[in-house]
Amino acid sequence: MKRNLLIGGSFLALLVALAIAQSAVQRVAAAQAQNGVMAPRFEVDPTFPKPLPNGWYQGQTIGLWVDAQDHVWIVHRPDVLDAAEGASSQTPPTGECCNIAPPILEFDQAGNLLRHWGG
Amino acid sequence: MPLPRRVVCCWVLVLSGVLAVQYDAATQGSNAGPRYQVDPWWPRPFTNQSWVLGSVTGVTVDAQNHIWVIHRGGDSLETNEKGMMLTPPSATLCCQAAPSVLEFDQKGVLVSNWGGPGQGYAWPQSPGSLAVDAKGNVWITAAGLEAPPTTPARGRGDAVVGEAPAAAPGRGRGGPPPGPPDAHVLKFSRDGKFLLQIGAPGKMDGPDSQTTLNRPSAVAFDAAANEVFVADTGNRRIVVFDADKGLYKRHWFAYGEKAAGAAPTAYAPNDPPAKSFRDVTCIDIARDGLVYVCDRSSNRIQVFRKDGTFVKEGIVSKNTLGATVTGQFGVVSSHGSAWDLAFSSDAQQRYVLVANGHDKKVHILQRDTLAPVGTFGSGGRYPGQFLAVGSIAVDAQGNVYAGEQHHGKRVQKFVTR
Numbered sequence: 001m002k003r004n005l006l007i008g009g010s011f012l013a014l015l016v017a018l019a020i021a022q023s024a025v026q027r028v029a030a031a032q033a034q035n036g037v038m039a040p041r042f043e044v045d046p047t048f049p050k051p052l053p054n055g056w057y058q059g060q061t062i063g064l065w066v067d068a069q070d071h072v073w074i075v076h077r078p079d080v081l082d083a084a085e086g087a088s089s090q091t092p093p094t095g096e097c098c099n100i101a102p103p104i105l106e107f108d109q110a111g112n113l114l115r116h117w118g119g
Numbered sequence: 120m121p122l123p124r125r126v127v128c129c130w131v132l133v134l135s136g137v138l139a140v141q142y143d144a145a146t147q148g149s150n151a152g153p154r155y156q157v158d159p160w161w162p163r164p165f166t167n168q169s170w171v172l173g174s175v176t177g178v179t180v181d182a183q184n185h186i187w188v189i190h191r192g193g194d195s196l197e198t199n200e201k202g203m204m205l206t207p208p209s210a211t212l213c214c215q216a217a218p219s220v221l222e223f224d225q226k227g228v229l230v231s232n233w234g235g236p237g238q239g240y241a242w243p244q245s246p247g248s249l250a251v252d253a254k255g256n257v258w259i260t261a262a263g264l265e266a267p268p269t270t271p272a273r274g275r276g277d278a279v280v281g282e283a284p285a286a287a288p289g290r291g292r293g294g295p296p297p298g299p300p301d302a303h304v305l306k307f308s309r310d311g312k313f314l315l316q317i318g319a320p321g322k323m324d325g326p327d328s329q330t331t332l333n334r335p336s337a338v339a340f341d342a343a344a345n346e347v348f349v350a351d352t353g354n355r356r357i358v359v360f361d362a363d364k365g366l367y368k369r370h371w372f373a374y375g376e377k378a379a380g381a382a383p384t385a386y387a388p389n390d391p392p393a394k395s396f397r398d399v400t401c402i403d404i405a406r407d408g409l410v411y412v413c414d415r416s417s418n419r420i421q422v423f424r425k426d427g428t429f430v431k432e433g434i435v436s437k438n439t440l441g442a443t444v445t446g447q448f449g450v451v452s453s454h455g456s457a458w459d460l461a462f463s464s465d466a467q468q469r470y471v472l473v474a475n476g477h478d479k480k481v482h483i484l485q486r487d488t489l490a491p492v493g494t495f496g497s498g499g500r501y502p503g504q505f506l507a508v509g510s511i512a513v514d515a516q517g518n519v520y521a522g523e524q525h526h527g528k529r530v531q532k533f534v535t536r
Contacts, residue, residue: 046159046160046501046502047159047502049501050501051497051499051501051503051504052499055497055498056499057498057499058499058500082442082444082445082446083442083443083444083453084441084442084444084451084453084477084506084507084525085498085506087442087453087477087478090442094439094440094441094442094477095439095440095441095442095477095478096436096438096439096478096480097478097479097480097497097498098479098497098498098499
């Protein structure tokens with residue numbers, strides 16, 4: 001029981017420490033920005049978007065837009081996919097994967113595919 | 120601000136862990152066996168940010184649990200991927216091929232790199248797989264440029280002979296390099312010192328030769344007997360040599376036959392199984408001594424004893440056919456469902472993982488019956504997805520590493536869950 005309390009307590013302390021540290025970083029960043037121009041910093045989010053449904057394979061992405069609802073729209077070129085990438089779109093199909101995705105795809109902020117059309 | 124930045128990193132890791140679990144649901148296939156999810160943070164980006172991977176033809180894990188990768192380098196890179204390698208260069212910052220042989224630690228940090236032509240040996244035109252033996256030596260096959268699409272036997276390396284690439288030919292310019300065709304196996308120390316070559320480029324004396332090979336794809340080891348087993352693709356056989364001197368021991372063909380059969384016609388799902396190998400592209404020896412071999416475009420695994428006695432075969436994905444694809448760096452083949460295999464890390468090695476390059480997923484088979492129990496991965500360019508997944512390895516903890524050929528050109532890690 002005492003051990004559990006200890007573990008719980010240290011987790012709580014860790015969370016508090018993390019929160020304090022994060023706000024400190026934000027303050028520093030704000031201070032630096034006041035002193036002069038500072039480029040924003042970016043880091044990849046490898047979980048966006050989620051894999052496409054329907055065994056769809058995406059071609060070259062040639063256009064990208066974020067709309068007023070913060071949905072992410074892309075247009076890609078299905079015609080550049082080769083016979084291995086679009087194996088199940090061949091006549092007859094040569095494999096289980098993949099089908100060629102429709103050219104216009106709309107994603108929500110979590111990377112879920114909402115709508116698709118085009119062609 | 121060293122401390123706060125590290126703290127922010129912790130937050131990012133915690134959040135990404137949560138996201139990864141959600142994300143994974145979409146890439147996980149049907150599965151009754153072990154379950155895997157991609158670790159999108161492995162490997163770390165190269166310190167030299169101008170380095171890129173070409174078509175990855177081999178991945179293996181050594182006794183130190185380090186991950187070794189071999190790739191085709193500049194010959195498989197498109198012009199806009201290798202601006203720094205062109206004459207004159209068309210780019211100053213990005214990119215150029217990373218060295219051919221790369222060693223990563225468990226964290227995905229590159230810890231050593233080497234490879235390329237040197238004194239006393241012929242570097243492959245197009246490498247096949249690599250493997251590290253019990254003494255820590257690194258073996259590389261010269262799998263070569265593939266036979267033309269009309270010829271059934273294809274190698275581990277993904278290029279096709281006799282097809283001019285769109286770019287001007289010549290090493291580093293996108294075309295197959297000139298010179299006699301690959302027909303050998305190379306052995307190096309783990310720091311890249313040349314030790315042994317079996318066979319020689321352009322010297323191919325046929326399927327019963329005791330000294331020559333023909334576009335070998337893969338090797339495996341029997342440490343106790345000090346033997347190296349070679350998947351000799353172009354000769355449609357398995358051949359065994361002494362691992363120190365490269366002296367011939369024995370060889371056999373599909374079903375353990377002692378005589379080379381005729382080359383099979385192209386695979387058709389409803390034909391009876393071919394009596395010869397079409398393209399034997401992998402070989403691995405399980406702890407119980409059974410030898411597992413991929414016959415790539417025959418969509419099958421064959422199992423032998425170390426003496427060549429045939430034990431059984433299993434079909435991986437019966438209806439998979441294939442495609443031949445023309446890209447900027449030449450012609451590549453995508454045929455068959457059994458490109459490479461690896462065993463699960465449990466003591467009994469209950470499962471066999473098979474990289475199915477054409478269908479862009481990994482099959483999980485029960486090792487004793489070769490019955491399918493699940494798959495993971497799907498076709499696509501995002502983490503956890505595949506194009507031409509052609510090499511696979513498992514580390515001591517059971518994590519899986521998968522390399523992609525063609526323009527997949529990457530290695531991904533999957534952790535058990």
